[in-house]
Amino acid sequence: MFDNIDKTNISELGEFGLIHHLTQAVELTEASTVKxxxxxxxxxxxxxxxxxxxxDLLLEGIHFDLRYVPLKHLGYKAVQVNLSDIYAMNGIASQITFSIGLSSKFPLEAVEEIYEGALIACKKFNVDLIGGDTSASAQGLVISVTSIGYAEENEIAYRSGAKExxxxxxxxxLGxxxxxxxxxxxxxxxYLENPNIQPDLEGKDYIxxxxxxxxxxxDVIQLLEALHVKPHAMIDVSDGLASEILHICKASNVGCKLYEDKIPIDPMTYETAREFGLDPTVCALSGGEDYELLFTVPQSDYDKIKGQLDISVIGYITETAEGCNMISKSGHVHEIKAQGWNAFNK
Amino acid sequence: MFDNIDKTNISELGEFGLIHHLTQAVELTEASTVKxxxxxxxxxxxxxxxxxxxxDLLLEGIHFDLRYVPLKHLGYKAVQVNLSDIYAMNGIASQITFSIGLSSKFPLEAVEEIYEGALIACKKFNVDLIGGDTSASAQGLVISVTSIGYAEENEIAYRSGAKExxxxxxxxxLGxxxxxxxxxxxxxxxYLENPNIQPDLEGKDYIxxxxxxxxxxxDVIQLLEALHVKPHAMIDVSDGLASEILHICKASNVGCKLYEDKIPIDPMTYETAREFGLDPTVCALSGGEDYELLFTVPQSDYDKIKGQLDISVIGYITETAEGCNMISKSGHVHEIKAQGWNAFNK
Structure with missing residues (x-):
């Protein structure tokens, strides 16, 4: 990943020195941060x-592979995926704590990159970094992020609020x-088989x-607020559409009907899935890590939603007895099953 | 640590199954927990x-050694050390999140023990377990705890409030x-040299x-409240008395004078330190992990404090120019230096 020549050894700084060094750039801008x-x-x-x-806990070798994840992106993503959970409550994220465990072989410059990415995410989303823990790790890189946010009681969207x-x-x-x-x-x-071959990712920037x-x-939370739409139920798509809609249906004690042809899939996702011999719909249902928002709204809100390019209506909530189903493009009914990512089977 | 015969494999449960299994015993009792x-x-x-x-982040091989730390104790301690930080603000802890990363070789029964310890701590301290993350770990055991609590604004004791x-x-x-x-x-x-020799820890229960x-x-926070004592500054002793008093002095821009003969050291700590050829005072100053509370109070509170067996007055705050010193038993003045535990030098 990186060589250690001319790099600063973390153990020279010690824990307090490292924390001081890394947090110099931290600015507090949120009104809700007192200390x-x-x-x-x-x-x-x-x-x-x-x-x-x-x-959230992010562990090397499980959630990320340092062989192709740039450290700055890793810091950025670690914050994003956790903020996503606050937005999924229809709330506003305002603070994070960011903890990191790292091998003493990790040079200071590498840790700085992770923090830089985290702070870029904080700045972009108006979130203060208010704490964390910094430790040596005997093994791989460990990142733990806690997000804190707020909402008015009547604005909170639980998973359990979906109505028939x-x-x-x-x-x-998705996907x-x-x-x-x-x-x-x-x-x-x-690359592992032949390090002389450069990665061919041209034209694949989006995915x-x-x-x-x-x-x-x-932005979706802000859009819904501007549209005066308060979702009945909401969740973020971290484990794939199937897993998430099942969470909503179970928590709300309802069923659902999704339409395959309504599931939004980007053309590049579609084509590349095909190149890999994968079904694009399966990628959307079970792929995960899209961090989009899945939510339900009363039918009376349809007029407010329908013109929004970035929001797709993909089905509706039914009574429990009807189960959770997807109508395929060919008109067949498929029961939705969670086949989301299971880290323990990796 | 444990054998895997007849143990339940975590991967059979999957992440959601594991979370469901582990959190069945969770009860919410705090008025401030809405969901x-x-x-x-x-x-x-x-x-x-x-x-x-x-x-806090707790990592195997850095913060604990599974060869002698029982798993239930580990879960208990992980919660305690984090709650300690809330009490050190003169606040009341009310919730924790408890995240865990574990090797798939870890049997379910082992994870249950860690959780059981954590939940015993929650129950004892009236704290709700309200969330967390559960993941496979490609390496060692990872625990991350976030504590949440509350305080009236004018009751909060920062490190920066100490006065001359x-x-x-x-x-x-301490120690x-x-x-x-x-x-x-x-x-x-x-034991590693000869597994037939049983550990000799008799009579050493306390340490x-x-x-x-x-x-x-x-209990100390509750005692101070009952005594109507609001500390000017407070910190918990996690890295040793020297490191902590220096944090208070730096944050408060003051100096201090400690008296070696006033530092509370249990007789068993004293004797055992001597057996190891260690200076008991150095163990108190630089040992760490005592999780006692170090705080400053105005002199006018002396009458309220003096009769308390569990609180020792060990010195006083001076002006910055006098520096941070300890008066030894022999009357010599020693500058206090932080030699607290540095995980990166391990």
């Missing part, structure tokens, strides 16, 4: 709003991150970015 | 109080956790417990 880094705990003030908390007749909507397009991963894995194999640099959909 | 596990984010309500957040003339107080006794660690490390070496099963000092 950030530098005490036993951060202090936040959400006045009368509810506090939202979510946390609701329209099922999804932002952006791209998974197909991008296949591409990166293929090029890695080719590579979907994998390496996902963007949490704060 | 715990089961959505994209937890929802909390601190009304008009300030929200406190702290996070303040009394410096510490709860409990025990470090000496307990030396004992465990010695017995591990003996072994200080290492394996530290207790966050919520």
């Amino acid at each position: 950030g880094i530098g005490d036993d705990a951060a202090v936040l003030d959400f006045a009368n709003k509810k506090t939202l908390i979510s946390t 007749g609701d329209l099922i909507c999804v932002s952006g397009d 791209g991150a998974y197909v991008g991963l296949q591409l990166l894995e293929r090029e890695k194999q080719i 590579i970015e979907r994998q390496l640099k996902p963007e949490a959909r704060k | 715990g596990i089961g959505d994209d984010a937890a929802v909390l309500d601190f009304a008009n109080k300030k929200t406190l957040i702290s996070t 003339g303040d009394l410096i107080c510490v709860s409990g006794d 025990g956790a470090y000496v307990g660690l030396q004992l465990l490390e010695r017995e591990k070496q003996i 072994i417990e200080r290492q394996l099963k530290p207790e966050a000092r919520k």
Whole structure:
């Protein structure tokens, strides 16, 4: 990944020196941050709003492969995927803690890149970095992010709020991150077999970015607010559409009907999936890591939603007894099953 | 550590199955928890109080050694050390998230033990487990805990509030956790050299417990409240007394004078340190992991504090120019230097 020549050894700095060095660039801009880094705990003030908390663990060799994930992208993505959970509550993310465990062979410059990516994400999404933990790791790179946000009580969209007749909507397009991963894995194999062959990713920017640099959909939350649409239920698409809609149906005690031909798939995702011999719909259903928002709205909101290019209506909520089904392009009914990514089977 | 015969393989359950299994026993009892596990984010309500957040990463081979740390103790300790940071703000801890990364070779029963320990800590300290992340780990065991708590704005004790003339107080006794660690490390070496020799830890319960099963000092926070004492500055002793008092002095822009003969050291800590050829005072100053509370109070509070057996007055705050010094038992002045534990030098 990187050589250690002329690089700064972290152990020279020690833990406090490293934290001081890395957090010099941290600026606090959120009104709700009373005290950030530098005490036993951060202090936040959400006045009368509810506090939202979510946390993710990202482990080398499970969630990322340093052979093709640039460190800055890794820091950026680690923040994005966690902010996505706050937006999926229809809330606004306002702070994160960012913890990192790293081998002492990791040079300071590498850690700086991870932090730089994390701070770019913070700045872009108006989120303060208010704490974290920095440790040596005896093994691989470990990143743990906790996101904090807020929402008015009546604005919060739980998974459990879907009602029969609701329209099922999804932002952006699906399957791209998974197909991008296949591409990166293929090029890695080719490279490992012959290091003289350069990766051939030309013209595949979009799906590579979907994998390496996902963007949490704060803009969709803001759009819904502007449209005066309050989703009945919402979840972010981290494990694939199938897994997520099943979460909503189970939590809401409802069924659903999805239409395959309504599922938004980018042409590049579609073509590249085909090149790999994959069914693009399966990539959307079970691929994961798209970090789009899946939500349900009452039918009365259809007029507000229909003109939005970035939101697709892909089906509707039914009564529980009808089960969870997808109508295929050929008109067949398929039961939806979760085949999302299972890290324990890797 | 454990054999895998007749143990349940985690990969059979998958991530959601594992989370479901582990969190069955979770009960929510805190008034401030609106929604715990089961959505994209937890929802909390601190009304008009300030929200406190702290996070810790615990990594196998760095923070714990599974060869002598029982898994239930590990889960318990992971929660304790993180709650300690909330109490160190003079706040009340109310929730935690508990994330875990584990090798697929880890049987379910082992993970259950870690969770059981964590939940015992939650119950004892009236804290709700409201979320977390569960992942496979390609390497060792990874635990990440985030604690959430609350406090009235005017009750929060920052590190930066110490004032010239303040009394410096510490709860409990110091150095025990470090000496307990030396004992465990010695017995591990003996065992590795000859597995037929059983560990000789008889009569050393107190310092072994200080290492394996530290207790966050919520009781001290409650005691101070009952005594109507609001500390000017506070920190928990995780890296040793020297490191912590220097944090307070730096953040408060003051100096300090500590008296060696006032530093509380348990007789067992003292004797065992001597057996190892260690200076007990150095163990207290630089040992770490005691999780006692170090705080400063105005002199006018002396009458309230003096009768408390569990609180020792160990010195006072001076002006910055006087520096940070300890007066030894022989009357000599020593400059206090942080020689706390540096994980990167391990």
